[in-house]
Amino acid sequence: MAFILERSMPTTNLPDPMLPDLYRVQRVRQETHDTFTLELEPMSSEQQVAAKGVSFVAGQFNMLYIFGVGEVPISISGNPTPRKVGVSPPRFVHTTRAVGTVTKAMGKLKRGDVLGVRGPFGSHWPMEETVGKDIVMVAGGIGLAPLRPALYQFLSQRENYKRIILLYGTRSPADILYRRELEQWRARFDLEVQVTVDQARGAWHGNVGVVTTLIPRISFDPLRTIALICGPEIMMRFTILELQKHGVGKENIFISMERNMKCAIGFCGHCQFGPTFICKDGPVFRYDRIQEWFGKREI
Amino acid sequence: MEREGYPAPGFRLPTPGYPMQTLEPILVEHPFFKGLEPRYLQLIVGCASNVRFDSGQFIFREGEEANQFYLLRQGKVALEVFSPERGAITLQTLGEGEVLGWSWLFPPYRWHFDARVLEPLRAIAFDGECLRTKCEEDHDLGYELVKRVAHIVIQRLQATRLQLLDIYGLHS
């Protein structure tokens, strides 16, 4: 699952992966009261040319640096399908929930503001292994963001897959991400989308209950299913149990992990998870390869 | 509530045993009865009838006597609790293939929540008293039913715990 940075770079002078590139905020979209999406464009024209070669694979993340505040890992939530070169500049799309110092500062950025970007880093969703299979994506809360690129890619090559199912659970109707897009996806005949919330008042006519309660309601062939899960660890633990109860094998379950990060290139050890580093061996892991450490308190 | 095949209001409930020929194949298919011995199904079907509810209708309300349970075939229903300050709060929604109601099996046989229909509902209703009598007459059947209902209660308890944990929240 190693990822190779595809950049046009001088062979004698490899760019320092710790050195951020400058990006300008091209667009800000407030998704919910605490979550927003930034579209970032490379700043210099030289960089722009180089950046045409910058691609990412669904599931990868960037380190976003708010100068004077700090740097945080944020998954790329945009479309990985390559744009036509020259039509529009390449962009990175990130959806972030404001939880602390850096992400709150990020939430104050406006169009035209500048930030630093390092990446893309990390492993990706197993796109190659999904061909010809049923795909069950289970997202919890902000976990929908890292799954969105995978969904874009599946939909752009729809004929390559059997069933595609997206199950999404979040706290309340007001916390639903990508609302308009979800509605469009739900209207498609070749995609099953189910949304559920934890709490709702009378006006909500959708599902209420945690995301695991949606699994028994869908029909899929567990023997030819690849499951992609992203959300808080506790949600992923219970989702895995439910999928296994329905016959999905551990080797067909993929999860995206989060840990504190500093360097994102396997040097500092901040993101250690058992014998692996989440920044370079993850964030996407095949479940059977990390199950030993998953859910252990000490790790 | 409308009994299927009896669209006009005011019709009496079909007498137990009436829909036997039509309902048994449906019960066999329903996940709740999966693997149940045919002789038990034949006993149970005598307590069952087909029902329909429109959107907005209440199937039951908190505090009322709980004398039915429902196997949902189509549509969606919300379990709600009403608070004067916050209005109706939905605790859970149930749909096709799921079971609504277990209070019929355990004293004091009262509903704990309101059940309000969100999408037109087709279900099989079971007369709780009729079933309880059969369970008393045949404890093997009773044990089977209690096991199945307990399984649902456990699932709901787990789901409720996860809900309480606020699993998508900031500190989860």
Ligand SMILES: Cc1cc2nc3c(=O)[nH]c(=O)nc-3n(C[C@H](O)[C@H](O)[C@H](O)COP(=O)(O)OP(=O)(O)OC[C@H]3O[C@@H](n4cnc5c(N)ncnc54)[C@H](O)[C@@H]3O)c2cc1C
């Ligand atoms: C590989 C990877 C991909 C990620 N992708 C995304 C993404 O796409 N969108 C996104 O919004 N976040 C994502 N995150 C999480 C994000 O990096 C953190 O939310 C961020 O680092 C918090 O930094 P902060 O300075 O704002 O908060 P801090 O000041 O470090 O923390 C403030 C408070 O928030 C809590 N907190 C911190 N992180 C989280 C979290 N992830 N969930 C809940 N509570 C938290 C802390 O416990 C603390 O109480 C990702 C993390 C990793 C490792």
Ligand code: FES
């Ligand atoms: S963040 Fe430094 S080793 Fe992973």
